[in-house]
Amino acid sequence: MYRIAVVEDDDYLREELLHTFRKAGYEAVSPASFEAVEAEIAALAPDLVVLDVNLPGKSGYDLCKSMKLRASFPILILTARDTLADELHALGLGADDFLTKPCHPNRLLARTERLLRTWNRFRSILTAGSLSLDTDTYKLAYRDRVLLLPETEGKILKLLMERCPDIAGKDELFSAVWNTEEFVDENILQVNMSRLRKSLAKIGLGDAVQNIRGKGYVLELEEL
C-alpha cells in the first residue's frame, strides 16, 4: 500500500487531508514538527508528498526545491495562492503537480493516483541531483548520457548516492557490497573504486568520487 506524507500546518485541514487519503485506502502520515521537516520526511520514506507552501518558518517552495534534488517521490503542491505565477514557480522548482485550495477530495485523489501510477514504473530509481541509478540493473544516467555499470560498481555507487552529500564509511561499503564488516583485504575496495571512477569519467563525472583519508568516500556533485 502507498504511503502519503501530508505537510500542512493548519491542524483542521491536515486532519481532513489525512482522513481523505485513509478513506481511499492509503497510509497517510505527517511529520511531527516543522523543525527538521526534510529529515523527518526522508525518514517516513513516503511514496508521495502533499505539500502546503505556507509553513511556519520555512518556505514550502524552498523545501520542494531541496527535496527534489534527492527525491525519489513525487511532490504535489497544494496552496491557497492561486495565481499563475505561483503555479509556474512551483512547477519550475520541480513540483509534479499543483492544486489550489479549496480542492475537491476526488480531484486530489485522482491527481495523486495519477502521480503514483507514473512513479511506480521507476520505483527502483535512485536520484541525486541530475544523476540517477536504476538499482535493479545499475543503469546510470547523467544528463543525456547513459551507462551500464557492473554489479560491484553499481552497489558502491548506490551507497555513495544514498549517503551523499555525506561520507560513506569504508565499513559501510564493505557491508553493503560484500556483506562483511571486516575488510579482509582493503585493496578490493580500492580496485573497484578505481573502476567506478573510470566508469564515471566516461559520462563526464571525472572527479565526483573523493577519498576521505582513513574514513571512506564521498560523492561530490556540483549541483548539491
Add this chain to the structure above:
Amino acid sequence: MYRIAVVEDDDYLREELLHTFRKAGYEAVSPASFEAVEAEIAALAPDLVVLDVNLPGKSGYDLCKSMKLRASFPILILTARDTLADELHALGLGADDFLTKPCHPNRLLARTERLLRTWNRFRSILTAGSLSLDTDTYKLAYRDRVLLLPETEGKILKLLMERCPDIAGKDELFSAVWNTEEFVDENILQVNMSRLRKSLAKIGLGDAVQNIRGKGYVLELEEL
C-alpha cells in the same frame, strides 16, 4: 529537441497552439486528418500529445484510452469541458494532465515541460498494457514482478512488443536480432523463443508468445 503532437480540430486554435510550442523551441506537429488519427500519431512518434476531447467522429477519451495501452509518450488533455467529472474521467483513462480552455500559454508550457521532464527519465521504456521493457537493460516488469532478460531474449521481446498485437515476422525477427534477413539456421530463433517463453513464465506470462505457423510470432496479452 522535443516533438509535440497537437490534436485539435478547430483550425484557429490549433494554429495558435502550434505557434505557442514553436515559439518555445519545440517541434510542433499535427495529424493531417482525423480518419486514422491513432496511426498517424504513432507515425509522428511524438514525445508528448496534446489532445482535445471534442474531435469529429471519434471521442478524444476513447483515443486517449487506446493510445495509453501502447503509449510511450505522455498525454495532456485540453478541453473546454471543465467539470470535475470530465477531469476525473480523463485522469482515470490514463491521461497525464488535464487543462481547461481557455488556458494561458505559460501554464500550458509549464505543464508540458514538467511532463517531458518526468518522461525523459524513462524514455527507453517500451510499454504494452501493463508489461514494460527497458530497452537499454532489458529489465522486464509485469504487474509487480521484475525480471532481467539476457540481450537476445530482450531484443526478441522488444520486437514482439513493438509489433503487438500484430505478428512479428520471422524475417523481421532475424533482422532485428541478428541483423540479417536470411535465417541461416531457423533453429537459433526457436531456441531463443523457448528461452524467452521460459523467462516470461517466471513472471506469470505463461502462454503470451504464440507461434503463427510459417509466419512468425505474436505477443498476446489479455488486456489488449
Add this chain to the structure above:
DNA sequence: AGCACCACTTACAGATGCTGTAAGGTTATT
C-alpha cells in the same frame, strides 16, 4: 494413415565480461 514440414526442447562448448588477487607505484601526513 502416412509423410513432410515446421516447431520445440535439451545438452554442450566457445566466447565474453566480471571479479578478486597480486604486485608495484603514488600521494599525503608526520
Add this chain to the structure above:
DNA sequence: AATAACCTTACAGCATCTGTAAGTGGTGCT
C-alpha cells in the same frame, strides 16, 4: 625522509550468455 593510506595495472578463475547440434513432438496435406 619514512610510513601508512591510497591508487593502478595485469592476470586468471568463474559465471553467464550464445549458437550449434541432435533428437522429439505436433500439424496439415494428400
